[in-house]
Amino acid sequence: MNDTFTSQFHQLRPRLFGIAYRMLGSRADADDAVQDAWLRWNANDARAALASADAWLVTVVTRLCIDRLRSAIAEREAYIGPWLAEPIVTRASDLPESRLELAGDISMAFMLMLERLGPEERVVFLLHEVFECGYADIAAAVGKTEAACRQLLHRARERVRAERPRFAVSDAMHMDLLGRFVTAAQSGERAQLAQLFAPDASFTADGGGKVSATINVVRGADKIARFYESMARKFGTVTTFEHAIINGEAGLLRLVDGSLDSTMSFDMEDARISAIYVVRNPDKLVRAQALKIAADGCQNPSINA
Known part of the structure; x- marks a missing residue:
């Protein structure tokens, strides 16, 4: 049974890392958040009764990242010069796993744009727009009502729309x-x-x-x-x-x-x-x-x- 739970986690790990990296902008911090989620998953005696391992683990990682991001805000305000995300450099030989964990936009422009969103706006935007989560799961992850999440998403979309380039080149x-x-x-x-x-x-x-x-x-x-x-x-x-x-x-x-x-x-x-x-x-x-x-x-x- 433990092997089944381990397999479930490792199948979801790229998705969890993708959420954590976009939230935190640091590969080391994202790895730490995913590792903390693994420890909590391992210690959860009620795993077999969960309706969705995906929803449970996304909720755990999301809340870990919100806490870490709130702590990091003060550090980034004191940062000398502009703050950019830790770059993720990949080669063709790194695929396909890296494509799974990095699927979707992680460009520097996108990561910098996310810095202009508050922690809760950021996670709602990412979960809905990048990871295609439903409002019920998002509400559970951030501890807010679905109506509140819709409002957060609306505000985030308005900011994102103002930041994104309109005509990218081929x-x-x-x-x-x-x-x-x-x-x-x-x-x-x-x-x-x-x-x-x-x-x-x-x-x-x-x-x-x-x-x-x-x-x-x-x-x-x-x-x-x-x-x-x-x-x-x-x-x-x-x-x-x-x-x-x-x-x-x-x-x-x-x-x-x-x-x-x-x-x-x-x-x-x-x-x-x-x-x-x-x-x-x-x-x-x-x-x-x-x-x-x-x-x-x-x-x-x-x-x-």
């Missing part, structure tokens, strides 16, 4: 823009760089106060182009880029002297780059660094101009 255009960006960033040609960005493009960097990074969001094509012109002058001879899948989308790993310096995620709209999200905080790059080291023995060529 995968082919996305890859083309990445390649052109690498060429321009390596050369430091400001005019070439500026042409790649939307006039109101933004650049957000997360250093967490542990490494150098822009404290404020840089806005405007010319300002971002000047930034990369300066970076090329300082680090151009020792900087390379590698393709990677970052939070489910094609992005770049920036390497300095062969070591991982940062992950780079992009929003693209109307054949231009509309936003760049750079994670430099070394605490958030531990897993990405381990993946890169593991991949170094395989074919994973850097991209150079």
Whole structure:
């Protein structure tokens, strides 16, 4: 019987992790929440009588995440510079399990948008819009009435609608823009760089106060182009880029002297780059660094101009 319960949990684990990561923005914290849920599941003597293991475990993970998120809010308010989610870097060889746990939008833009929602708005939005839970299950998970959950979802949808880009580019255009960006960033040609960005493009960097990074969001094509012109002058001879899948989308790993310096995620709209999200905080790059080291023995060529 215990093997049956263990199997039930492991079948649901990718779903639970997906909820926890989107709630918390940290793979380590998401893993902890799922592990806590496993301990509670193991200690639940009434498991056999449950109408739905899925609903019970989603409720447990949801409440754990709400508690953790409320505690994290104060920490993030004191965070030095912009806060971005811990990037999840994946390779084709990681599939299919990673596709299961990461199914749905986990882009940096989406994760940053979720930061603008309160804990309860966030969980209601995620459970309904991403994980397709019914209102009864959502109400049980957050401890509110179905009517209250509908109102929370309405508010969350309004905020999300205001944040999401309207016209995303095709995968082919996305890859083309990445390649052109690498060429321009390596050369430091400001005019070439500026042409790649939307006039109101933004650049957000997360250093967490542990490494150098822009404290404020840089806005405007010319300002971002000047930034990369300066970076090329300082680090151009020792900087390379590698393709990677970052939070489910094609992005770049920036390497300095062969070591991982940062992950780079992009929003693209109307054949231009509309936003760049750079994670430099070394605490958030531990897993990405381990993946890169593991991949170094395989074919994973850097991209150079």
